[in-house]
Amino acid sequence: MHIYLIGMPGAGKTTLGRNLAAQLGRTFLDLDEAIEEAAGKTIPQIFEEKGEAYFRELEAETLKTVSFSAEKLVVATGGGTPCFHQNMAFMHAHGLTVYLKVSPEVLAERLLASDLSARPLLKNKTKPLVMKYLRETLRERATFYEQAGIIFENPSVQLTAGASLAAFINRYESTA
Numbered sequence: 821m822h823i824y825l826i827g828m829p830g831a832g833k834t835t836l837g838r839n840l841a842a843q844l845g846r847t848f849l850d851l852d853e854a855i856e857e858a859a860g861k862t863i864p865q866i867f868e869e870k871g872e873a874y875f876r877e878l879e880a881e882t883l884k885t886v887s888f889s890a891e892k893l894v895v896a897t898g899g900g901t902p903c904f905h906q907n908m909a910f911m912h913a914h915g916l917t918v919y920l921k922v923s924p925e926v927l928a929e930r931l932l933a934s935d936l937s938a939r940p941l942l943k944n945k946t947k948p949l950v951m952k953y954l955r956e957t958l959r960e961r962a963t964f965y966e967q968a969g970i971i972f973e974n975p976s977v978q979l980t981a982g983a984s985l986a987a988f989i990n991r992y993e994s995t996a
């Protein structure tokens with residue numbers, strides 16, 4: 821059973837995923853990186869040259885490919901992964917989903933301090949538009965995210981604070 825981290829852009833799926841994998845002695849896999857490798861293009865290039873619908877197909881396909889790994893992985897998905905092509909049901913069938921739940925205000929703060937050009941759905945947006953996008957998108961996606969096996973509210977950057985991690989593993993073991 822794999823562990824799939826889900827949540828909005830800026831929630832910390834990639835950053836926390838690396839830490840969590842190291843803590844659990846698992847291999848970490850970033851789905852966006854796997855998509856880039858498969859396509860031989862960056863995420864912004866895929867969006868620009870082929871559009872979002874093509875990206876979503878590639879994303880669903882790559883999610884399946886990486887999930888066939890015999891090794892137990894910690895997978896950082898992309899923000900939209902749970903919301904397309906029945907990916908949430910697929911992840912439930914192949915592992916434990918963990919929602920990193922972070923408010924649009926905190927997401928905006930982090931994202932505006934980072935390089936937005938790597939995130940095609942956010943790039944070229946001013947602060948008020950980033951806020952608007954995050955609020956509206958979260959409203960649309962929440963029904964998918966909230967189906968997660970575990971919901972972590974405002975996870976610390978290490979995701980290792982004793983009680984949280986213990987609860988995480990216990991719950992995981994009992995569902996594995």
Ligand SMILES: Nc1ncnc2c1ncn2[C@@H]1O[C@H](COP(=O)(O)OP(=O)(O)O)[C@@H](O)[C@H]1O
Pocket residue numbers: 827828829830831832833834835836896930931934975976977978
């Ligand atoms: N818990 C956290 N506290 C503070 N900053 C964080 C936290 N998690 C992630 N960040 C920062 O927020 C930005 C986005 O994190 P990232 O891991 O790329 O998110 P995601 O993969 O969910 O889009 C990065 O600059 C990262 O350093």
Ligand SMILES: O=C(O)C1=C[C@@H](OP(=O)(O)O)[C@@H](O)[C@H](O)C1
Pocket residue numbers: 827828829830833834852863897898899900901938939940941
């Ligand atoms: O929210 C989204 O639809 C997306 C989020 C990105 O991943 P992060 O959540 O890691 O930014 C990436 O998959 C792509 O740009 C689309």
Ligand SMILES: [Mg+2]
Pocket residue numbers: 833834852896897898
């Ligand atoms: Mg990421």
